[in-house]
Amino acid sequence: MHLVRQIRQLNGLQGLRHALRQVSTAPTKPATLKYERDPQPLFTDAETQKLLQSMTQLHLDRVFRKRTVPDNSSEIKFMTTEQLELEFQSMVEKAQHMLQMPPVVKIKEDVDRIIAKDPALKDFADTKFVFTDITFGRRQSERKVVVRETDGTLAYASLDTTKRMNQLYFPLDGRQSYTPRMFALEELIAKCLTEHKYEYVMDRLLVQYEPHEPEFHNISARVFEHLNESKQFDLLRSTRHFGPMAFFYAWHRCIDDLLYDMIRRDYLQNAVELIALSYKIHNVPVEYQETLAKLDALHPTPAQSALTELRSGMRQPEGQQGIEQEIHSAIGKTEKDFTADEISLQFIEQYIASEHALKKVQLELAVQTLKEVNQEKLQLFQGLKKAHGIQAS
Amino acid sequence: MLQRYVRILCQARSSSNWNYSQILSVKQNAGIQYLLCFRNTSFFNKLPAEDIWRGVTAVSNAGKKRGRGKGSGKKVAKDLNKGQSLGMGRNSRVWPGLNSPVLRGYELVHSQKMTDSHDKVNGIIKLRDSMSNFRIMKLNPIDRGWSGSKMPGRSIGPPDSVGEEEFSSFDTRVLENKIVFIMKGNMGRKRRYSVLSVTGNGNGLAGFATAKAPEVRTALRKSKNRAGQKLININLCENRTIYHDFYTAFGKTKIYCFQKPDGYGLICHRAIQTICKVIGIKDLYAKIEGSTNVQHIVKAFFIGIMQQRSYKNIANETNLYVVQKQKAKNGYAEVKGMPYLPTTNPYSAAVADYMHFTLGNKIVLKEKKIFPFYFNSKGHQLYQTKEERFRNQAFVRLHDLVNSYF
């Protein structure tokens, strides 16, 4: 093991300045909702993950939106059909990677772990010594950082010190060595939230803090709470933060606003999934697996739908199928969608009728409007089909 | 007698600006008085003002042929009558019947002194001074051309409208303005001005033309209007750049043009820059090889830009998909061109390089970067090692400044 000695002058200028900054900046207002239990086992559960991913959706234009890069050049290539197909697949994989959800874990408590007490070393130096393992290729969580106090105690460094040392030797791109002013001052974060810069705040939060830090929990909870009030859920849709957000609402039994938004935007499957997630987390004895399985059979996964969307850019076969496609594109729904809608509406109504729903009137209204719109669409769909002479299957 | 004469002289001096040196001299000596050769005529009062001024301002015919009198501080004829009025002089008076009515009401107007004469005289002098030195008006820096106050690169406005057709959204820029001579048996060496200008609406419609005329102004107007008659429609890629890299040539001028990403700008010869601005191309890199004759550059560039192929045509020609991957979109692959009959042969795509295809199987010679002579010397290495400890100084200073809010 390669050990490097790092001397920190706690009484030096740097410490003073740090202290000054600490004094001048008030801590942010704590969020009201917290994870009381460890949410990790439920979150990492394969079924939960699937539900969350499905709810997140995958809009390629959202995921691959234009970003600022040092070199914004483009490359033009010739490709055969097979190569193009491979390219599409790799793109969807890349998009899924970009939507990787940040881990949801419980707050890690700082515990003193003393290795040895050597009173003989007392007053050897008037500064602490921090030893950091900087072996190449080791994981951050496995990296050992120990501190020799001035009174001769050798102990594992606190989480704060460990993070600081890790950042010093293996800097994470975008992480600041100090608390960003945005997170330090209450009015600034409030301003960001009122301006609906949710994605920006969340992106910075991910980079700045580890998922097990209390600040991470606090700020992310605040963002989600604010979102629940402003109801701008669409801003986070198809980003990596949507999954944790939905999980947060399901955990704290406040899914109704998100549910309403999903019904209003005609994402019925997502609504069903959200309800199912909530049932799963709170162990409600309702059989949801069956409905989900039915819906899965009818609906493609986000990755599949993204692929079909990509492929639709390529040539379409001519003939009768073309007409059918045209009808679909005009109405926006296929026969499968109508059956799926029926199943999901049934499930949603069941939820609204149960004691779990809090905003019953609002949800019922939304469902009613959607039903009417769907009815109209179905009629139009059947009429068009008849007119074009396509047999009803 | 003598006193009277002197008085007249004084009066003459005071009343008008009369140059009394014509009255040569008056000697006053113990009552004897005589006049020395008095002459009443000179070219000042014999010739009209125009002819007198020509002596100062113009250059003789022979001199003109030799190219004299073209300097910037050229003299201009002044109109000395400007600002003057009859009966008004250094000592302004009211002269009834001359500069005022004889009767005012029922009262007879008497000759009287007028006030504020001093300002008037000064005003006239100022007016004359302002007439004398003609200054070239200072150009706004925005309107400057390629070089100083020369015409090339400058805008001369939209072409004149023809009937109903108006060119209001157009802008014309001069590319070349030069003197050309022709020799004729009976006329001798005849000089004309040749102007090459390019006009366009900044949205893919542009034209260029040369015109010659004996005067610059007419040449400019002619070429501008002629360019307006020769408009060419140019398709722009994403409304800002060219469709693909291309090679084009006219005579000994060879141009390599490259499509560039948004925000790159126009990195090319100033003539191409001006043409691109007029057409509406915003991002382009072009390298000229060979002659940089402006007329040839313009022709070569227009030929190249007209011979561009769309993505669809390229795809059909090669039977391969044309796919664009943007780095700003994290490598998002966008299908730009689809062939009617896509090939299934994977080998053809591996062989076909897009750049080779668009440049006509030419390969751009990328020169090796040449480092300065001292680059590998010991002294330079020493300098670099010494400098290394200051490499983050600027960042640290900036960081300190950033973290001090007030």
Added chain:
Amino acid sequence: MLPIARGIYSGLANITRSSRGALHTASSLRCKASETAEEKDAENAEGEAGGEENQSSSSGPDPKDRSKVIPVETSMRYLKSAAYKQTYGNDFVWTQYRRNHKGMYAPRKTRKTCIRQGRISTGNPCPICRDEYLVLDYRNTELLEQFISPHNGNVLSYSKTGLCQKSHLRLTVAVQQARDSGFLTYDVPFREYDYSEYYGQEQKKKDIN
């Protein structure tokens, strides 16, 4: 210069002169705007503002004087005002600015500062220094956004904007502060999570089971 060409030049000069006139009127308008701003301030604090008004009315303000500190709020209001619109139109603050220099190529760096001892010390001050109501501050996002490249998110170089070195430094500082405070957003680098770092032990347990 040939007499024929001269006519055209004078025509062009007329155009430029008229545009300059527009600038002048705009600047006077701006003065008015600032006065109204002062008046508004005066309503809040009557005692001080009276003196200020007297000053402005008694002697014509020195156009080169920059000793007066203009608050950011005034600047932010100015950027939204009609006076600003008239002066700059839809262009950026720096688009209509050209550096004066000898010879073909401009010096690599711009001048150190335009303002010395509270006065403009140059005939062609940089876009920020020439208009005293443009205040570089992290809260003045509307102004800062004009100096940020939409393609790579960097602060535009002074070779492009023509800012003097001092203003450029203040600009970079203001932009970084604005980003740190959340006034300006930027694309945060993507952070990839190694799930095993956070869930590793649990998964191991599961494997054993």
